[in-house]
Amino acid sequence: MTRDTPAPPDSDLCLRPATELAALVRTREVSARELLEAHLARIERVDPQVNAIVTLDAEGARAAADAADAALAAGEQVGPLHGLPVAHKDTHATGGMRTTWGSPLHAGTVPERDELVVERLRRAGAVRVGKTNVPEFAAGSHTFNPLFGATHNPYRHGLSAGGSSGGAAAALAAGLVPVAEGSDMGGSLRNPAAFCNVVGLRPTPGRVPTWPAAMGWSTLSVQGPMGRTVADVALVLSAIAGPDPRVPIALADDPAGFAAPLPEDLRGLRVAWAPDLGGLVPVDPAIPAVLREVLPVVESLGGVVTEACPDLREADEVFGTLRGWLFEATFGEAVRRSPDQVKAAIRGNAAIGAALSGADVARAEMAHTRLYEEVVRFFGDHDVLLAPTTQVLPFPVEQEYPTEVAGVPQADYLGWMRSCTLVSATGCPALSLPGGFTPDGLPVGLQLVAAPRADRRLLEIAHAIEQATGFGRRRPVL
Template sequence: MPDSLCHHTATELSALIRAREVSAREVMQAHLDRIELLNPKVNALVSVDPERALAAAASADERLASGAQVGPLHGLPIAHKDTHDTAGIRTTYGSPLLADNVPDRDELVVERLKAAGTIAMGKTNVPEFAAGSHTFNPVFGTTANPYALDRSAGGSSGGAAASLACRMQPLADGSDMGGSLRNPASFCNVVGLRPAPGRVPTWPDLAAWSTLSVQGPMGRTVADVALMLSAIAGPDDRSPIAISEPGSAFQGSLETDLSGLRVAFSLDLGGELVVDPQVRAVLEPAAQVLTDLGGVVEEAAPDLTGADEVFRTLRAWQFELALGEFRDAHPDRIKPSLRDNIDAGRALTGADVGRAERLHAGLYHRVREFFGHYDVLALPVSQVPPFDIDLEFPTEIGGVAMPSYLDWMRSAYWISATGCPAISVPAGFTPQGLPVGIQLVAPHRGERRLLQIAHAFERATHHATVLPQL
């Protein structure tokens, strides 16, 4: 019975705790027991502190018993991404330079989750400084995919996705610049939402005006992701791009009629992407699923010309801004691919950044016009299924070379450059049993409708109910 608590969704657990049918301490102990059993196999969670977590759970029970008002996530265990600062809990960013770093304050997303009632158990593993979509670092090692321990769990929110798949936590926070909420969700058969910039405000943030990197929710169901989004979305004057709409906009049922939904479906963005045949085979039936739900599905894709240059230029600039001092002080203690990105940022000229901004504006308006004809775009999350855990990144797809650790992620990071919200939803498995997600993209700031569409797809397919056999 205790272990069965870990198989409840976050939405179910929240209701059980608030009704006092189960205590927060019982829920926490069940998850800690599961962590002890499974985490040694996947290495998804780090810096776990059972004593601290159980004490906080006991306090949560006392608060509920006193009749005090509690938040929508009251009593739910969570491990925060190891790039999100947590007061009193080690936050390493996967770097030996910060191996002993213990922040003295929570960053905004952690602050909001704590206010909503979550209880921190520890952190989720990440790549070094969250660079790349394969979770390994010199501090804690590599996170394995729960569905195949010899495969990558993705990244940079790889520890979060793997722990969700293993039922070691019911919800997880993450961040996404080039796919870090979506790629690991696809690889681990869970749900990851990249919201529109400003939907989940970030603080502190050296690049407070940037729209490239966002924070967002991960869960095992779309409803759980919506529940978490309701707690972390909403305005905050510490973020200059924060959207004024309150998080409460994402509360309530996601059931809706999709009759007449205009769907643009593309497995390769009009021939612009190289996609592994196994990914194509898994995603092809999704067109019929969307049709059966009432959608009018057409083969179509937006013109994403310039997205690659926009993303790579602004990413390099942002990496230099955030990590340049580390590169100067400790050049031999940063992984080479990260060092190269920082150096690329330093090599940029004003003209380079200006050109990227002009391309960015044009990209936004072409995609805006595209969504005047369609309600949602469906495409692969990742161009490959989960790859060999011993590789830093896939070096080729279908015989086409992938020279850098970014090249194989275009299906995700080109969407990042548009600023549109995008969600990864489980879509099936390869013949080897490896998960594949579908990426659904909505018009700018269209998260509510996107969640409804994703929920309907999830309910029609049930892929998320297939558990890893650990």
């Protein structure tokens, strides 16, 4: 479709906020079947350009949509996502539907049951249409794998959509689904959101319980929501958050509060701006140049902006050590059994984990504790930290990862992601918000970080900035 071609009739419905669509279905102004058919038609027309949806079950989705309409007609109580199409990240187990983890080792794997995040979305009324593309075993922040190839950025074909939740972010931006979920160890909800001009939330660890999980006490990898608006993300969070007795770090707060109306007043908000996270990360100069335009908007809403950053110097050791520990536990056996079928980045991280001693892990955990105490201290003086989500702009899909940032060589495939990995190590909730566009039209993400467990406050601040800037309303031309 060119800029001069009229939009097909389903386009408006497919690009409306999930909060509006949920209300339309609930009041029966639009049927769940009608909404599904609009999205299936758009997937058929648009996804060949994007490659975001890698498994599609149209007939299963139609049956679920019809059941959703029947429930409404019978006057049954329904969940907050009732009738909304959703595609699940292909690392999240879906009962009866292929789940490949982007790996040849699992090309034909069909789990017997849903994992918890998928189950909660289904119970909230979402209609499963399929799965979204990922890097192999979700390792890396560029979505490509040997099974399905690369996902393209909806704003510029040929460029990366980010990762590892890249298929989810691209599907949202392209109007293929109204809601999605993903996971984030080192930026996998935030990086693709930034590249695709959508919203991705890495919640406080335990906010969205992960089950089953091999290492249930780990706080490094979390699951969370994605959407085209902050309110959409809050709506999805209200469906997937909440305690579960099988998850030792699960937070007990009532998740319903996340879906309450979000205010737009930032009067007195203490805002820290850290364009390079205290000098720790190189950043393409084009990115802070765009994001600095947001700061006067924050001030016009009543925020008081100062340049400040917590001391994150120990975060690299924390993230690197605990990531290696987790990769050895999760993938070590597969690497030893089938090394030729696991990509080099995973083999390398598992090898780091295998070489760790108890003393190494103990030092990392002690540094982890000091880092947590540092961010608690910092957020006693500030309400939110603003920083770039990514250090680079979307890059060609043929490139495995950026090998340099702003002229600084990167040691490995994780180097260009440190604007997110340093934050992951803190335990703080972090959100990527559309932060503007470069002069040639590439999206730039603004990362917002709040105190541990302050997920609701983070959503409120992000919503206020979103409403004032309007960057998230700019959709790609496909």
